[in-house]
């Protein structure tokens with residue numbers, strides 16, 4: 044399969060190059076050259092398939108031309124050895140729980156898949172010192188760092204905004220050591236993302252080093268996020284609830300929802316999507332006004348969605364040939380400020396007993412506000428509430444039990460390198476290590 048750049052000014056490349064490079068040389072994002080519709084037989088059986096089985100079929104449609112079936116199956120099964128259950132929360136509203144992986148957030152899925160695919164390609168090329176640069180607003184860093192921990196030939200540099208991630212999130216990538224280095228940037232997530240992007244486009248760095256990205260701009264992280272949309276529909280189909288399905292997705296960099304839009308092109312039986320935002324509501328405004336007005340992100344209690352210039356917006360535009368009208372047919376937007384998010388978490392807990400995290404809360408409420416009587420809603424619960432312990436405990440006034448695998452991270456010693464948001468400093472660091 045060939046991958047093209049959303050900017051259309053770079054040559055098409057194969058999967059290996061798209062994965063190793065991350066970003067296209069014209070600053071565009073790689074898109075699959077064709078999006079294959081899955082056969083009816085797949086949809087007939089999807090309710091009886093495990094998450095791993097569904098993921099293998101969808102992975103085959105994306106990567107089957109480029110990777111031998113047995114290898115691909117090995118990568119899928121090794122990366123995704125956990126379930127993504129669909130739980131009923133409210134009348135016609137279901138939670139797709141994506142937090143059962145090792146770092147308790149949905150980014151484990153893309154992060155772990157990508158680590159294994161990149162590891163496979165690097166081994167094949169006989170390369171040794173590949174540097175993975177990743178900017179994180181909280182959860183990407185932990186999922187990617189843990190996904191790559193101990194993968195030979197690869198060193199990961201996690202850039203995160205100082206003081207803007209939760210303590211648990213920080214522990215998950217600053218305590219690992221080995222081939223993982225955490226860099227604490229005096230700035231915002233957008234500054235971190237800008238440093239990473241600039242590094243990829245810097246001639247000198249690219250001549251001297253092999254750099255790649257693990258942000259959702261990388262197709263190996265982006266595409267696997269389509270897997271669970273199919274599995275969720277399968278779960279609902281099993282209980283006869285799969286009519287007029289609406290997916291509500293808590294959005295930051297828009298990788299997750301865009302993978303859902305791709306799944307729809309592959310035949311996913313979904314009616315429409317809702318993009319749920321916090322106060323960083325750039326996309327909601329775009330839907331309303333037709334103007335895309337990126338700006339610095341503001342800090343909220345749903346911090347993994349604090350993105351002021353969503354990287355995957357380019358992919359959304361590309362999928363719909365830049366037609367606002369077409370985009371509006373498939374996606375609507377809702378956004379909530381911190382005060383509302385607090386109230387949503389509290390009310391849902393009191394009414395249903397289900398504890399939302401601040402991100403999933405936005406997506407849940409968007410369904411409460413927007414679901415039509417003939418529709419069934421699934422919101423993506425993207426992280427375990429214990430990852431935002433203080434916030435959620437303050438809201439509900441209840442103590443949360445922290446899962447063991449999360450507690451284990453908190454025992455390590457924080458190791459990180461502090462840096463300004465100036466590119467020259469980051470560049471010097473990369474050249475000297």
Ligand SMILES: *Cc1c(COP(=O)(O)O)cnc(C)c1O
Nearest residue numbers: 182295296297298299347425426
């Ligand atoms: C990253 C993240 C999001 C946003 O996902 P995007 O793919 O960047 O839109 C939402 N919720 C949580 C918990 C996250 O970690």
